[in-house]
């Protein structure tokens with residue numbers, strides 16, 4: 001059982017919800033990311049999601065697009081991110097997953113990637129442009145190294161696809177709250193979305209809802225519908241507007257508010 | 267090159283059910299789009315066997331687009347090269363390029379799928395113009411995504427699209443060219459997938475686009491095959507076409523794939539030369555990877571980041587290529603070469619002066635290749651070149667190139 005699986009097991013016993021925070025690795029540089037990770041942990045984050053920057057982030061809005069550009073400009077790469085996590089692991093057992101696009105993982109070699117990721121203490125991987133239909137070999141490789149390959153589901157997903165992901169996914173299911181890209185406005189009809197309702201009836205994997213969660217109040221509401229809430233653009237935006245020095249504190253204090261909101265349930 | 271011909275191409279059964287051409291193609295997209303691609307695939311299967319669709323397509327192809335386009339015997343090019351050179355005149359299509367063959371097919375489909383809004387990406391603006399044209403004809407809302415850099419160098423086409431009632435949305439991210447326009451179109455589609463039809467302009471993207479666009483563009487090769495046989499009594503020795511995403515090339519090539527004696531050559535954009543790093547030759551200088559929903563040859567750095575491309579022609583300025591062409595390259599059925607900006611410009615001037623036809627800068631790459639390699643080909647060969655578009659849109663770029671201000 002990896003740290004993500006253990007985390008959800010523990011939360012289930014306490015009827016608690018998971019606060020999943022997303023930041024882009026290497027924005028504005030990897031040293032800052034490592035410091036941010038410690039700050040997020042002390043703010044009460046349960047699972048850390050690190051975005052692997054890609055030159056062509058097709059499913060991301062402007063905030064994460066710009067953060068990816070900053071990270072790439074500063075020289076971030078999958079190899080350096082894995083090394084940074086390895087270092088972070090010396091002093092933390094926080095569950096960590098990497099989220100990104102397929103091509104950098106293919107260029108690394110996916111067998112090598114899962115081997116190195118597991119060795120560095122990375123617990124999960126979410127590949128935005130890899131649906132289960134194309135993912136068989138990659139899923140087997142992830143599984144053999146004990147890394148959870150996490151799949152997305154969306155409001156457009158039908159019963160067949162929900163079944164497929166529930167069967168093939170690992171770690172948790174990431175439910176995209178809206179038909180849109182990261183950073184968009186959260187859907188007002190989340191609680192009545194058919195796909196989410198169907199998904200909640202399956203009991204194989206925990207569900208985390210993300211995309212568009214911008215305020216602690218929204219996070220609290222979303223947490224009533226899921227096992228965890230993912231917050232991304234709202235945090236990434238602070239790094240952009242505050243710069244490195246004040247950004248760390250700004251992110252930590254917003255993360256604390258999210259943490260209180262999400263953990264007040266249960 | 268022939269050593270990798272391990273796969274039987276006859277009978278030709280590609281793509282498979284999941285949209286794979288060997289290891290290439292597929293459907294690498296965010297989950298939100300998966301149901302839409304399935305819907306599209308089902309709609310395409312339905313119209314494929316539908317006689318009323320075929321009839322409608324053919325009727326607009328004839329009376330609106332102007333098909334069949336001529337296969338023109340270029341006697342002065344022939345004299346200059348010592349071959350028999352034929353030009354497939356896609357430049358004479360309504361809107362000025364082959365792109366319209368595909369948009370006609372896709373917009374007729376969008377209508378049957380009851381979509382009210384159409385989006386497209388464009389590089390040279392030809393696909394954007396063709397899409398805007400069809401949307402005007404059928405009263406559909408149209409939005410075209412175009413890189414800021416391309417808006418600058420293809421400003422005439424931007425104006426045409428606006429006249430046709432389309433909204434042109436500039437894209438400033440990345441290199442502000444075709445790939446970035448495609449990213450933005452995909453983002454829009456993810457956001458408005460329920461009411462929007464995404465009309466991709468080349469044989470790329472997730473399944474079923476590469477299949478669908480190939481089928482719609484194959485009209486070029488079907489006509490050319492009949493025409494060349496009628497005019498010369500036999501099949502050609504060579505086919506040549508420029509390759510951006512690959513739709514004009516595959517459109518010409520596809521009906522000849524089983525004709526083993528026909529040599530097929532795809533001409534990629536060599537920019538400042540492959541060794542300069544400033545080019546757009548995905549097969550010549552790239553390796554397999556995943557972008558825009560498909561696995562195919564791709565220009566990328568060792569970390570898997572897509573690298574900026576360069577070509578004098580906006581329509582070829584793209585880091586990838588359609589998956590079927592990657593497959594046919596690997597199978598050894600198509601030879602890929604590249605010509606530089608300079609060689610393409612030489613081809614442009616050559617055709618203009620010798621035949622009185624001003625080609626699109628994209629098509630000029632195929633002519634540039636003929637010009638530089640004519641001597642190396644078997645004497646008196648029959649050569650069919652796809653003249654994919656006309657050069658009106660490129661007057662600004664050509665004037666710049668010659669240091670002339672208009």
Ligand SMILES: Cc1ncc(COP(=O)(O)O)c(C=O)c1O
Pocket residue numbers: 363364365389390391392393467468469508509510511512513514515580581582626628629654655656
């Ligand atoms: C005239 C012309 N030829 C060729 C192309 C390249 O596209 P493809 O390789 O799909 O034919 C374009 C693209 O804009 C074009 O306008």
